[in-house]
Structure formats: structure tokens, C-alpha cells
Amino acid sequence: MNLIVFVGNAVPPKPVLNPQPVMSTPDTHPRLEIRNLRRAFAGREVVSDVSLKVTRGQVTCLLGPSGCGKSTTLRIIAGVEMQNSGEIYVDGNLVCDTVHRVPPEGRSIGLMFQDFALFPHLSVADNIAFGLKGSKSNKRARVLDLLEKIDLTRAIDQFPHELSGGEQQRVALARALAPRPSIMLMDEPFSGLDERLKDEIRDSTLDVLKAEGTAVLLVTHEPDEAMRMADEIALMRDGRIVQQGAPYNIYNAPVDKAAAAFFSDINVIRGKVKNAMVDTAFGAFLCPGRPDGTEVEIVIRPQHLRIDFDRGGRGPAPTPQDGTPARGIVERARFMGRESIVEFRMDFDGSVLHATVPSVFLPKAGTPLWLMLRRERCFVFPA
Structure with a gap:
């Protein structure tokens, strides 16, 4: 069942290990911090030692394939699922560990799932006002303010x-x-759209x-969506966060081959080290x-291969930038x-490589062409 949690402003209980905590503010602590979350079902760990921070106005995308633990992590933070271990903090204040637990409505957390779950018998205004408290005039003002922001007055x-x-x-x-939640959790909210x-x-x-200055944690399995929306991406696999950082850094410095492949198609050139070098069709690579x-x-994306004609x-002659042609x-x-994809069978070892070219480039099958790769765009990983 998909849920939307409407948020109040209840003060969370004090942590058991700190009976007189210093009251925190959003300016001195992350809006959301989770530490070492772990959750297992029937002995199988689906969330394993997950930690992250989200600050005011920041959008963090929890990105990964289906079944990697993204949605379970979101449900634990929202309070509709209980972790086996780990802690959750909102504005520096503990809201949940394995001893104390603030209920979902007291966490100042909003939650959106794929199913919008609007009440069919209520108007747009009444749907928006459903979780609000206060006078009728204050509710109306808040509804009008939000409708103006979403251009649906x-x-x-x-x-x-x-x-x-x-x-x-x-x-x-x-x-x-x-209700002005401090944090918004969004689970694949755009998947049902055209x-x-x-x-x-x-x-x-x-x-x-x-x-609104809301801290956002967005779950998605679409790399393009994460790259478009996120200030920071947490790449998740098999219940763990395997890499975390700005989209540019995640894309251009992947932690392993699987991380590189998650964001785009890749070519893989295999070899063995000899005297700290690997011999390939494109010359030797230092290892x-x-x-x-x-x-x-050796991993390289198709858009970083350059094509030249056979003479x-x-x-073409080798260059320091493009290396040895093959x-x-x-x-x-x-x-x-938007682009053309050309598939090659390499003379050197019979391997298959793909190159992408902007616009239209459709050479006939059997045409010999030369490829060069940008050395600084290559990643070398253990096989």
C-alpha cells in the first residue's frame, strides 16, 4: 500500500544516552542524517550500513537498480519501517534508534510515492489542505501560495x-x-508520467x-533523472552505498566498472599486466x-572513441592525446x-567496440575504419 505521510511539528524525545541534549537548528546540523542503518528480512540483509546527510535545500538522489534497498531505506527514514540497527536524526535531533522511535507524524518528514494517492472526493484545495492545522483563513492562504508556485491556481x-x-x-x-516539512522523501515520483x-x-x-528550502531525498533507478535533479548522488548496490558525491564526480570518476556501466554504455578492453603495462590494440597502458x-x-564510454578513415x-598518426589508433x-x-551508434569488430583481437557519433554517420557493414580513444577518459579496474 502506498502512503503519504502528513507531518506535524512534534518535538522528538531526548536520546537515551544524552538526557540533556543541546537543542539543534537547521543551520548547524544537516536536515537529515542517517547513520549505519541496517535492515534484514528473513535473515537477508537488504539495507546494510547505510549512512548519508542531506542539508537544507539540497537534493540527494538515492540511485540504484530495483531491489537494491532504496525504497526500504526511505521507508525506515519515514518511520513506516523499523531498522535493525542505526540512527536517524532530523535537524540534529535523534528521532529513531533501536530503543526510541518518534512516530511518522512527528518527524517533520513529507513522503511522496509513485501513486499520488489524491483523495478523489476532495477538491484540489481540500486535498492540499488535508494535513494542515490552524484557522480556515491560514489554511486557505497556504493552499493559494502553493497553487501559485505549482501554477495551478x-x-x-x-x-x-x-x-x-x-x-x-x-x-x-x-x-x-x-505542512512545511523539513525533509521530503520521494520514491520514484515521476515514473508514472508520460x-x-x-x-x-x-x-x-x-x-x-x-x-521551500526543503531537504530532499529522492529515490530513482534512472541515472538521467538523478543527474538532472541531484546536488549529490548516493549510488546504491546490494543494500550498500558504494559511491557518493556530486553528479559530475560520480560520472567521471566511477568507483568500479559496474558504477561506470550504470550511467551509460561502456566498452571494456581486457588485458594482463606485464612489467606494469597492459598491451592493447591502442598501445600500452600503465598499470x-x-x-x-x-x-x-580498461573501460571507456562510446562517446569517447574517435573515428578516422582508412587510408x-x-x-592516422599516433598523438599524445588520442594515443595509438587501432x-x-x-x-x-x-x-x-540524436546520434549514431557504430559497432566495430577489432582486427587486434576480434573484440567488439561501440562508438557514438553526433548526428548521422552510417558507414556500410564491412567498411574498415580506425578508432582512437582519449586516454584521460579511460578507467582501469581489476577484472
């Missing part, structure tokens, strides 16, 4: 079935934000969240510190709208 008296999917998503966002609308809705959602005989994988069996035979080429 015209729909104030409409019902959910009269709105498009994108409009329903924005109303669900406004309803979750109405692909054409996703970018527009994501951008408008991000604008509203930033304007210092690895003993002879070690198998390694009677000869290719010849391949075109097996197939496909136009994908």
Missing part, C-alpha cells in the same frame, strides 16, 4: 479526475509540502522544493602497483535520433 476547485497526470503529480507535491512531460514536471518540482599476470579491464590500410571493421550502424 485555476484548478483550485477541480477534482483529481479532472486533472492530467502531471497536474495530479504537482497537487500531490503541494499536499506533501503544505515521457514527454517528465523533464518539465521534474524541473518545476525542483523549483518548488528549492523555494603501476599491479603484479605481473593481473587481469585488468589504404593505414590510419583498425576495426564496421559490423553495423544505427541512427538513434
Whole structure:
């Protein structure tokens, strides 16, 4: 069952180990901090030693494949699932460990799932006001403020079935934000939207969240969505966070081959170390510190391969930037709208490599061409 938690402002209990804690403020502590969360079901650990921090106005994406523990982590933070160990802090104050637990409605946390779960019998205004307390005039003012931010003032008296999917998503966002939660948890909130609308809705959602100063933890399995929305990405695999950082750093300095492959297609060139070098079709690669005989994988993305023409069996001259060229035979080429993908069978070892070219480039199968790769764009990992 999908839930939306509407948030109050209850003061959490004091930590048992600190009977007189110093009261914290959002300016001196992360809005959300989780420490060493662990959760197991039937002896199988689905969340393992997960720790992260989210500050005011920051969007952190918990990114990973289905079944890696993302949603379970979110449910633990929201309070609808209980961890086996670990601690959760909101604005520096402990809200949950294995002894004390603040209920979901007392955590100042908003929660949005894939299912917007709007009340069909209530108007847009009444849906947004559902979790609010206070006078009727104050509720109305808050509703109008949020409707203006999501550009849906015209729909104030409409019902959910009269709105498009994108409009329903924005109303669900406004309803979750109405009680002014410190933290917003979002579990694949855009997955049900039409692909054409996703970018527009994501951008408008991000604008509203930033304007509210809310700390956001967004769960997604889509790398493009994480790259578009996140200030920081926490890449999750098999219940663990394997890498965390700004999108640029995660993309350009992956921790391993699987991390690189999660964000885009990759080419893998395999070899063995000899005298701290690996011999490949593109010349030798330095592999210092690895003993002879070690198998390694050199990873490069298709967009970082450069194609040049064959000149009677000869290719371009080697350069310090592009290294030694290697010849391949075109097996197939496909136009994908924004780019073309060309598949090569390499002369050196019969391996297959893919290169992408902006716009239209469709050489015929059997055409010999030369490839060069940008050395600074390569990653070398143990096999």
C-alpha cells in the first residue's frame, strides 16, 4: 500500500544516552542524517550500513537498480519501517534508534510515492489542505501560495479526475509540502508520467522544493533523472552505498566498472599486466602497483572513441592525446535520433567496440575504419 505521510511539528524525545541534549537548528546540523542503518528480512540483509546527510535545500538522489534497498531505506527514514540497527536524526535531533522511535507524524518528514494517492472526493484545495492545522483563513492562504508556485491556481476547485497526470503529480507535491516539512522523501515520483512531460514536471518540482528550502531525498533507478535533479548522488548496490558525491564526480570518476556501466554504455578492453603495462590494440597502458599476470579491464564510454578513415590500410598518426589508433571493421550502424551508434569488430583481437557519433554517420557493414580513444577518459579496474 502506498502512503503519504502528513507531518506535524512534534518535538522528538531526548536520546537515551544524552538526557540533556543541546537543542539543534537547521543551520548547524544537516536536515537529515542517517547513520549505519541496517535492515534484514528473513535473515537477508537488504539495507546494510547505510549512512548519508542531506542539508537544507539540497537534493540527494538515492540511485540504484530495483531491489537494491532504496525504497526500504526511505521507508525506515519515514518511520513506516523499523531498522535493525542505526540512527536517524532530523535537524540534529535523534528521532529513531533501536530503543526510541518518534512516530511518522512527528518527524517533520513529507513522503511522496509513485501513486499520488489524491483523495478523489476532495477538491484540489481540500486535498492540499488535508494535513494542515490552524484557522480556515491560514489554511486557505497556504493552499493559494502553493497553487501559485505549482501554477495551478485555476484548478483550485477541480477534482483529481479532472486533472492530467502531471497536474495530479504537482497537487500531490503541494499536499506533501503544505505542512512545511523539513525533509521530503520521494520514491520514484515521476515514473508514472508520460515521457514527454517528465523533464518539465521534474524541473518545476525542483523549483518548488528549492523555494521551500526543503531537504530532499529522492529515490530513482534512472541515472538521467538523478543527474538532472541531484546536488549529490548516493549510488546504491546490494543494500550498500558504494559511491557518493556530486553528479559530475560520480560520472567521471566511477568507483568500479559496474558504477561506470550504470550511467551509460561502456566498452571494456581486457588485458594482463606485464612489467606494469597492459598491451592493447591502442598501445600500452600503465598499470603501476599491479603484479605481473593481473587481469585488468580498461573501460571507456562510446562517446569517447574517435573515428578516422582508412587510408589504404593505414590510419592516422599516433598523438599524445588520442594515443595509438587501432583498425576495426564496421559490423553495423544505427541512427538513434540524436546520434549514431557504430559497432566495430577489432582486427587486434576480434573484440567488439561501440562508438557514438553526433548526428548521422552510417558507414556500410564491412567498411574498415580506425578508432582512437582519449586516454584521460579511460578507467582501469581489476577484472
